[in-house]
Amino acid sequence: xxxxxxxxxxxxxxxxxxxxxxENLKKEGVSLAVNVGADLTSSKNSIALAEQYxxxxxxxGVHPNEVGEMQDEDLETLADMAKHEKVVxxxxxxxxxxxxxxxxxxxxxxxxxxxxxAQALNMPFIVHDRDxxxxxxxxxKKVGYYNGVMHCFSGSCEMAKILLDLGFYxxxxxxxxxxxxxxxxxxxxxxxxxxxxxxxxxxxxxPEPHRGERNNSANVKFTCAKxxxxxxxxxxxxxxxxxxxxxxxxxxx
Numbered sequence: 001x002x003x004x005x006x007x008x009x010x011x012x013x014x015x016x017x018x019x020x021x022x023e024n025l026k027k028e029g030v031s032l033a034v035n036v037g038a039d040l041t042s043s044k045n046s047i048a049l050a051e052q053y054x055x056x057x058x059x060x061g062v063h064p065n066e067v068g069e070m071q072d073e074d075l076e077t078l079a080d081m082a083k084h085e086k087v088v089x090x091x092x093x094x095x096x097x098x099x100x101x102x103x104x105x106x107x108x109x110x111x112x113x114x115x116x117x118a119q120a121l122n123m124p125f126i127v128h129d130r131d132x133x134x135x136x137x138x139x140x141k142k143v144g145y146y147n148g149v150m151h152c153f154s155g156s157c158e159m160a161k162i163l164l165d166l167g168f169y170x171x172x173x174x175x176x177x178x179x180x181x182x183x184x185x186x187x188x189x190x191x192x193x194x195x196x197x198x199x200x201x202x203x204x205x206x207p208e209p210h211r212g213e214r215n216n217s218a219n220v221k222f223t224c225a226k227x228x229x230x231x232x233x234x235x236x237x238x239x240x241x242x243x244x245x246x247x248x249x250x251x252x253x
Contacts, residue, residue: 001239002224003246004033004217005171006092006126006151006199009056010045013203013214021216022053028218031055032243034250036092036126036151038063040074043081050086057252059089059126067110068102075117082121088250090118091126092151095139098130107132112139119145124249126151133159140166149249152201156183157190164195169249171197174207174219177226188227193241197249198223 014021025033035050036059037043043060050058060081062070081087093114095107118125125148129136133155140146149169153160160170170191176184188196198220200207206215207222221235224242228235246252 001029001031001236001243002198002220003243004030004200004202004220005149005197005242005246005250006036006173007033007202007217008038008042008204009033009035009202009217010042010049011203014216021218022049022056025217026055029221029239030217032057032246032252033217034059034088034246036089037061038092039066040077043078047081047084047087050084057086057088057250058084059091060087061089061091061093061114061126062110063092063128064094064096064107064111065099065102067107070110072113075113078114078117079121082117082123088252089124089126090114090121092128093118093125094128094130095132095136096128096130097132097135104132104135108135108139111136112143115139115143115145118147119143122147124148124251128152130154137162149197151199152205153187154184155187157186160187160191164191169195169197169245171199172223172227173199173201174205174211174215174223176230177207177222178211185230189230193231193233193238194245196227196238196242197246198227198238198242 035046046058202215
């Protein structure tokens with residue numbers, strides 16, 4: 001019933017019990033998940049998980065924090081990975097100005113190159129944007145390819161409206177359940193249900209009532225319930241709509 005559109009089940013935090021966690025997901029109502037790459041190794045591991053489990057799909061890409069050593073041949077590697085039948089997107093790619101390294105010019109270079117890769121492959125892409133809203137928008141408009149989703153959205157309602165007008169989906173994670181996240185709650189209320197994704201970004205951003213624990217895809221139900229409450233609709237209806245949104249975007253039948 002639920003589609004966790006962005007998770008990292010290959011993360012080392014799952015090394016002790018990954019198989020048990022994944023096998024429990026269907027019992028918890030998670031019918032689909034996209035495991036998202038953050039570098040070449042995790043992209044490869046995402047494909048391996050997708051091969052092992054019928055309800056898991058993969059995205060391949062290099063996160064802005066990991067682009068410091070990227071070379072042009074890495075784009076060729078990603079393009080080869082993207083040919084796999086269970087790879088459904090390029091990502092996560094984008095900008096992250098929370099830390100000083102890699103430098104902003106380096107991040108922007110590789111964000112643009114990976115956007116062009118997604119465009120050349122005619123594939124959807126997943127954007128990571130942290131403390132870099134203006135530059136993210138400028139680069140997206142520069143490339144002019146808008147088949148994307150803004151993962152773990154942290155921008156304003158005004159930015160969300162711009163992105164929606166461009167054709168983007170908006171994905172909301174567990175921080176919508178936090179008491180100190182009014183901006184995300186406003187965005188969740190504003191974004192039309194048919195343009196919305198739900199995600200966990202596990203093992204990070206664990207929603208209430210499990211904040212402080214390791215996150216996993218089963219917790220997507222808490223995010224769904226909170227957004228449904230904010231929108232004044234039933235959680236089952238929102239789960240169904242976001243499931244169909246994700247399937248349409250990722251081309252999953």
